[in-house]
C-alpha cells in the first residue's frame with residue numbers, strides 16, 4: 104500500500120481507502136476521518152462495537168443513554184470521549200428526553216450518522232482495563248438494505264467485518280405482541296454476520312453478540328428472564344444463535360418509566376411522550392461485551 108505512509112494521505116479506519124489529509128469524511132464509506140486522527144493520537148488500535156437492529160427498535164435512544172451513563176461513571180466505568188463530535192449523539196438524546204421527546208429517526212445517509220469514539224475504562228480488583236471503542240449510530244433502514252443486498256452500504260459491511268463485539272437490539276414489545284418481524288430481522292442480521300465473517304461451517308462464530316430486548320417496559324416479564332422470553336418469542340433467532348454463535352447472551356432494557364400518548368386533531372398518528380426517564384438494563388449488555396473483549 105504505497106499511500107499509507109505518504110503524509111498527504113490517510114487511510115480510513117473503517118475501509119482503509121486513502122483519503123486526502125484534510126478530508127472530513129472518507130470518500131468511499133463516509134466514516135468520519137476524525138476517527139483516524141484520534142486513533143493515531145491513541146497509539147492503540149481501537150475496537151469497534153456495533154449496535155445493530157431494525158428501524159425503530161431504539162438504537163439511538165439506547166446508545167445515547169449508554170454513553171451518558173458511561174460518562175457519569177456508572178458501575179466503576181470511566182469514559183473519555185475523544186473529539187467533540189463524540190458527544191453529539193449523547194447530547195441529542197439527553198436534550199430531547201429532557202423535553203419529553205424521543206430523538207428523531209436517524210437519517211439513512213451514512214454521512215449524517217453520529218459516531219462516538221470513547222476510551223472506556225473498567226475498574227477491576229486486578230487493575231484497570233482500557234478499551235478504545237468506536238460506536239456509530241447507524242440507521243435501521245440502511246442496515247436492512249445492506250442485509251438484503253450486501254454491499255449497498257459498504258460502511259456497514261466493513262464495520263461488521265471489523266467489529267469486536269455486537270449489540271443486536273430487538274423490539275421486545277413487538278415480539279410479545281405476536282409479530283414475527285423482530286424474529287426474522289434478527290435471523291437475517293445474524294446470517295448476514297455469519298456470511299460476512301466467512302467462518303467455517305463446522306465452527307461456531309466467536310464474535311460476542313449481546314441480544315438486547317428493548318422497550319421491556321411494555322413487557323416487564325422480560326426483565327425476569329430475558330433468555331426464556333427470547334426462547335419463547337424469538338424462537339428462530341434463538342435457534343440460530345445456538346447453532347452458529349459460541350458467545351451469545353440475552354438482556355432486557357428500557358429507558359422510560361412511564362409514557363403518555365399525544366395526538367392532534369389534524370394528525371392521524373399517536374406520538375409516545377416519555378414522561379420520565381428510568382434506565383434499566385442499559386449498562387449490563389455493554390458490560391458483558393467489554394468483559395468478552
Ligand SMILES: Nc1nc2c(ncn2[C@@H]2O[C@H](COP(=O)(O)OP(=O)(O)OP(=O)(O)O)[C@@H](O)[C@H]2O)c(=O)[nH]1
Nearest residue numbers: 158159160161162163164205209242243318357358
Ligand atoms: N416504551 C419504550 N419506547 C421506546 C424505548 N426506546 C425507544 N422507544 C421508542 O422507539 C422509538 C424509536 O427509537 P430510536 O432510538 O429512534 O430507534 P432507532 O433504532 O434508532 O431507529 P432508526 O434510527 O430508524 O434506525 C422511539 O421514538 C420511542 O417511541 C423504551 O425503552 N421504551
Ligand SMILES: [Mg+2]
Nearest residue numbers: 162163208209
Ligand atoms: Mg436511530
Ligand SMILES: [Zn+2]
Nearest residue numbers: 115118129132
Ligand atoms: Zn472509509
